[in-house]
Amino acid sequence: MTVNRRELGRRLNRLTDASVAEVLTVRGDEPLAGPGGPRRVGFTGPPGAGKSSLIGALARRRVEHGVNLAVLCIDPTSPLTGGSILGDRIRIDADLDVYVRSVPSRQANDGLTDNLPDLLAALDGADFDEIWVETVGVGQAAYGVRRCVDTVVVLVLPGSGDTVQAMKAGILEIGDVHVVTKGDRPGAEQTADELAAIVDEVIVTSTVDGRGLDDLLAALDRHHVHQRRSPDHDRVRYDVERLITRRVRELLNDLDPGDRTLGAAYRTIVNALESENS
Ligand SMILES: Nc1nc2c(ncn2[C@@H]2O[C@H](COP(=O)(O)OP(=O)(O)O)[C@@H](O)[C@H]2O)c(=O)[nH]1
Numbered sequence: 001m002t003v004n005r006r007e008l009g010r011r012l013n014r015l016t017d018a019s020v021a022e023v024l025t026v027r028g029d030e031p032l033a034g035p036g037g038p039r040r041v042g043f044t045g046p047p048g049a050g051k052s053s054l055i056g057a058l059a060r061r062r063v064e065h066g067v068n069l070a071v072l073c074i075d076p077t078s079p080l081t082g083g084s085i086l087g088d089r090i091r092i093d094a095d096l097d098v099y100v101r102s103v104p105s106r107q108a109n110d111g112l113t114d115n116l117p118d119l120l121a122a123l124d125g126a127d128f129d130e131i132w133v134e135t136v137g138v139g140q141a142a143y144g145v146r147r148c149v150d151t152v153v154v155l156v157l158p159g160s161g162d163t164v165q166a167m168k169a170g171i172l173e174i175g176d177v178h179v180v181t182k183g184d185r186p187g188a189e190q191t192a193d194e195l196a197a198i199v200d201e202v203i204v205t206s207t208v209d210g211r212g213l214d215d216l217l218a219a220l221d222r223h224h225v226h227q228r229r230s231p232d233h234d235r236v237r238y239d240v241e242r243l244i245t246r247r248v249r250e251l252l253n254d255l256d257p258g259d260r261t262l263g264a265a266y267r268t269i270v271n272a273l274e275s276e277n278s
């Protein structure tokens with residue numbers, strides 16, 4: 001690959017903790033490019049669903065076919081300790097030529113990492129054929145990742161309780177491809193049947209016996225062809241929304257509780273609403 005990985009690592013490090021002002025400095029005058037770069041696939045599901053294991057198994061097959069792959073793992077961060085609650089449980093064999101990067105998620109926003117659009121853009125610029133993103137699929141984060149990638153794989157564990165939970169959290173609707181993991185375990189087929197009543201395509205996988213892995217890769221390819229025809233322009237909107245909300249948060253964090261700016265801001269909002277309603 002042409003981009004030096006150490007250089008890429010430095011760039012990603014710098015972006016991971018960058019403030020809005022720093023991000024904009026790095027970008028310069030150029031807005032982030034919209035869809036059209038390397039294909040991006042998001043893998044989302046509850047902790048322990050088997051996301052990392054599945055990514056590791058699929059990555060091996062992709063690499064064997066000569067694909068140059070990057071994996072970005074967004075790790076939930078404990079609000080109390082600031083440390084990772086899951087740790088860097090990346091399950092990609094060390095001998096495999098895959099670029100793997102783990103970044104902490106942030107409590108402050110939608111549970112994804114603060115500068116996800118820029119981290120992905122940095123990877124876009126580094127000659128990868130595909131970029132995969134692992135996120136814990138709970139609520140907001142699932143919707144956020146939907147807006148940054150081309151294809152979303154939603155993982156569901158065997159056991160109907162989990163299906164119901166996933167439905168409640170609204171996660172199923174964001175998936176392009178749905179996977180029941182740990183297909184070597186009892187109950188997987190039943191969960192797949194339940195899911196198939198709700199969504200179009202369900203694939204049962206197992207990283208233990210390898211079932212479904214080729215089917216899943218084929219499903220990703222099919223969705224990619226479809227996606228090419230209808231690029232998702234929501235990416236730019238997501239980026240702008242994130243920058244604005246983060247900037248507002250940064251400004252608020254800098255204020256003392258008694259700062260008069262807060263009162264002035266409040267009155268501005270109230271006045272604006274009143275004039276809108278009159
Ligand atoms: N039986 C079985 N266990 C699996 C499978 N895939 C993952 N696991 C196990 O499930 C646990 C969580 O896997 P992991 O990939 O870390 O899940 P993640 O939290 O969603 O990334 C680990 O103990 C894995 O060994 C599978 O296909 N079959």
Ligand SMILES: [Mg+2]
Nearest residue numbers: 051052089134
């Ligand atoms: Mg994981």
